[in-house]
Amino acid sequence: MAYDTTVLVLGGGSTGCGIARDLAMRGVEVTLVERGNLTHGTTGRMHGLLHSGGRYAVSDQASARECIDENIILRDIAGHCVEMTGGLFVQRPEDPDDYFQQKLSGCKECDIPARVLSGGEAREIEPYLAKDIKRAIEVPDGAIDPFRLCVANAIDAERHGARIETHAEVIDLLRDGDDIYGVTVRHDSGPGKRTHKTPGTTEDITAEYVVNATGAWAGQIGDMADLEVAVRPSKGVMTIMNVRQVDTVINRCRPKGDADIIVPHETTAILGTTDEEVSDPDDYPEEQWEVDMMIDTLSELVPILRDARTIRSFWGVRPLYEPPGTGTEDPTDITRDFFLLDHAERDGVTGMASIVGGKLTTYRLMAEQIADHVCAQLGHQASCATADEPLPGSENLETLETAMDDFGLRSPVARRSKQRLGSRSQEVLDTNEPNPVICNCESVTRAEIRDAIEQSGSDLNAVRIRTRASMGNCQGGFCTHQIANELADEYDEPTARAAYDELLQERWKGQRHALWGEQLSQAMLSYALHATTFNADGDVARSGTSLDFAAFDGGQSDSDGGTPGRATTDGGKRVGTRGGDR
């Protein structure tokens, strides 16, 4: 039969986008569908750590080796998504000495550069470390922006001919006997870019081969074709601080435990995390104690965190998996390795494989191995090039600094823009139009916002993940409306209004977990601004209320053209009102 596409990838996280790029670069026709935005699932809800492998150097040396290899590759191909912060495994007096030694020798065994620092040396690098820190191991951990990484993979896949459909939820698998040949998707607003308030449609997309890269949701996809994919979703909380208390990734050097990592991320620092199995990756409790534990436990490493300002918290769900019969009880003990489930081999159902497990740092390697498998199934001969070809934005990064004009932007704005856009800076920022800053916290200009709108339609959360607009201290309080205003050239008013409402609600969702102290004050200010000045909560355009305008103050007409004059006061001066009756 004639298929719509050769390979259909389900899931727009790092794995799915990585697979789509890899296959497209090998000349395979690919379509990727994602139910929300790119990164909507687990990818957009991680702490942003680019592993050195140090974390797995004792427990899982195979993973540790993969991590350090991929760490080096990603610095090269995804330079504009990576900040090489370095990392420290920090030992407190109560943490075991023998584990510290195991960690050190494990790193050496896995070729992870590692050196021991005294407590004093560690505090020279990170002055806010607790005074009683005993010592630390320095490793090449880094920070990676999962949004930018994922989007760059998708853009490059598109450049190589792939079709990327976001806001296209898989509602059924097409199965004919023992063959899976595609899916039915429900488009949020029709195929292509999302436009708010446009009615959706459904579409059958047929394919020679389907790759289920939906991670924690892989079991739900499997269910649609009566295939059991026993993924074990495990939630973890991450708490975002308003500034970078540390510029280095800080890990606690002990065998295991929750709340043991701090990752500097752009203008913020992210505290993580917990590890708790959940039954439904879309519906699990987000609890106060988890946030409190992040702050209280990590304050043992960095005491100023105890009274620092957090701007929001979010939860992610790991797509953990272990082969049937392993029976691990504690999710922290489940392997972080990934598994390719070939349903033909496993269940006798052809046309589909599922990918589960894995982690962001090794997304490219996973994609390579899956693409190898898919090519073998298709009988397609082509080799992987993703370890060598830089992602869009990461080409010629060294020459960028010197070659690029600053586009008339204030220097901190220009610097931040360049960090995000990398080698795309010229293309995006080179405009003759006025280019004011739209999001001040993150220094995002109009040109960058409009570039993102161009990519993703009226979806401001998609704009947000591309630009970081609304992700700073004010959490959109001062910029949500300004970002929405930028939709006006291409979209009508109800669309822009719906997009504004959606972004405002999304920003509120994570802020709820940070509502005390400074951030409660900020939240009240945002609420007051949007409710009071913009009256977004009492707006009759939103409620559909029909108003009798004539019943309201019609102004005070007088001779000079409707400008209200003055009611009589006592000569225009203050009137004494010594009402003593009450």
Place this chain on the structure above:
Amino acid sequence: MAITDDVLVIGGGLAGVTAALSAAEYDRQVRLISYKQSTLRHASGLIDVLGYTPEGEGPLEDPFAVLEDLPEGHPYERVGTDAVREALLFFDAVADDAYAGNHTDANALVPTSSGAVKPTARYPVGVAPGLASVPRDTLLVGFERLPEFNAPLAAAHLGATGVPFDVRGVTLDFPGIRRDDAKVIRYAHILDYDERVDIGHGETAARPALATTVSAHLEGESRIGFPPVLGDDNHDVVRRDLEERLGVDVFEVPSGPPSLPGLRLEDLLYEALEEAGVRVTTGVEVVDYESSNGHIDHVIVDRTGQRVPYQAEEYVLATGGLVGKGIDSERERVFEPLFDCYVEHAGDRYEWFDGDAFGHHPFARYGLTVDAELRPQKANGAIEFENLRAAGSVLGGYDFAAEKSGSGVSIATGFVAGARAGEVVK
């Protein structure tokens, strides 16, 4: 040794200033201490009294029709409807010809920069020609480099509210602004002083340049709305000059921070303080107090590290709400940081908010509980201090954002707290 006054008002926002002016009416020596910039710079400059009931009904045509029905503990219920009216009269006298709206009890509907209409009781005269409740065709003008206000979008939104007139929006270049990130105050100053601006073919004065740019887009509309950047010190002159040159009414569309209408209101209030002989001490924080027998004896002000006592017979606390930090919070509690007055709140912080961004947020109502004299009360209803009154958003029991009652409550409670303090000084 201590600095001594009759009445000491702590807090320099709308409530504090009103309280100080109100106390000064009694020929008392009044001092106002403020620490941070007031939150007026975030405010639209509109004086709303009540736009929606606490249950969310509205926009209300007449706020006074429902004031009597407000629940016990609401600041308006505490002071009573008559005091609200008196306080507004008092404000009208202070604002003199800078504000309009006192000819009627009815709320005005003011178009704001989002394009939604907002019910309000008083509004700057520069806003008056733009009322959505007046059926006249309207042109909205935005500027390329001011992303806060998108005039075509606001016009479309205003149309969607069902206004009884046609409204269009255009986006233009503001003559004389070349920097992408020029502050609103820069726009205002160019117009204030009618600066020479480059218009591509020579230089001309800014106001005629702006009028020429705009008039080319007029299609018979009888009023034009601009973002609120039409001058600062010479705002009235600028607006009238533009009206003459354009031959139509000119108004401002209230917008988000930094808000010149809010700052102009602040200037007006501080001029009134000076005229009333109120002593104003700014930039210093009240950090502590001493009391005896349920009376505040004096407060302690931190002046660059030195602890200086300030004494008065009567005190008014107008330090603001969560935004102004008159009410503060930690992970475990919500509190009033200066006198540690009782703030009723849920013990679990996950009960402080609603899941919806515009839901019924308990935190928005957190603040002090007061008696009818506006004296803060303890959990058991007893008075915290005989000589302490509270005014403005430090008070609890109302959600000013949802009700659109912020300025009105500040004025009403400031007026009453100041008057009672002025009255009882011996």
